[in-house]
Amino acid sequence: MKIKDVRTARLSIPLNPPLADSTHRLDRIDWILIGVVTDSGLAGHSCMLSFDYGPELLKGIVDYELKKVVIGMDPLLIGKVWEACWNQVEYIGQTGVAAWGISAIDICLWDILGKSLGSPVYKLLGACRESVPVYGSGGWLSYSVDQLLDEVTSYVKRGFKAVKIKVGSQNRSKDIARVKAVRDAIGGEVRLMVDANQSWSPHEAIAFSRAILDYDIAWLEEPISKDDVEGYARVASGTSIPIASGEREYSIRAFRELLERGTISIVQPDALRFGGISGCVKLIHLAEAYNAHVAPHFYKEIDIHLVTSARNGIFIEYFPWLDDLLVNPLKVESGMALAPSDPGMGLEFKPEAIREYKVG
């Protein structure tokens, strides 16, 4: 089998009203769709999520740099294609935009492998289970308290056993009040996580973590700048709340230092940044050696394959944004995501959704 073509498309969906965390404002959701077409008739699908941050750059790394590398290669030699892409971008840098492109192609190839064998990808990865807990995510700082409570209680009513909300607004007492209000609303049995999106100093993070100690927080996510390993060590030693991080990392070497120093208890690879399925599998195994858990960032449709096949996998994150766009959206029942039974990854977009939102 040979790769015959790589196709891309950009969809743009307005967010009205916009959403915000401590470091970003989101006015629209842009999906970059990637399709790897083979001479056998099989095609692999993946996507990138850019919001309004560089959608043309993300699309362009595939169109202008990686497509020419992979055409003619055997899509079932996934590691070989991955390496060829990695080597191609050495000069411009293997993190950032280039890593998004490598990840997207990798996920397409796992999709093709699954389809060629008639198997969902999680079984090819060594499945440990057929369902995993999901946590309801969102909890945006742009929400009023009423909107925040509406969202978390609607998750609980649907059977979710865990929710996550944003903090890090620079108004500590307001954030603490929101955490308390959510804990009061969801009761003591539902797990609650908080995410600061890198907005604090180590001192602020430690102070906040102590102020929310009574609310039984399952993890504190990205309390400080992702590059401040020394700061992470200070935060970890200053709080009893487990620290989670990793959604903005691009290489396994960055995680090695965080794990070696015992700074994080939960690794959160973002499959679209971290080398796709191939990159995340390496990290999951590394994390297991350090007794760290895995709760990947954001993409439940991809992460279901990773977490069902990881002994140390604990959660996938739930956002509903792909549910109306995919041919076969991921099934979630009573707070558990069910591994798909169809071959491949499960990331094919509906033709009508592409027609409605395509801008490029």
Ligand SMILES: [Mg+2]
């Ligand atoms: Mg986060």
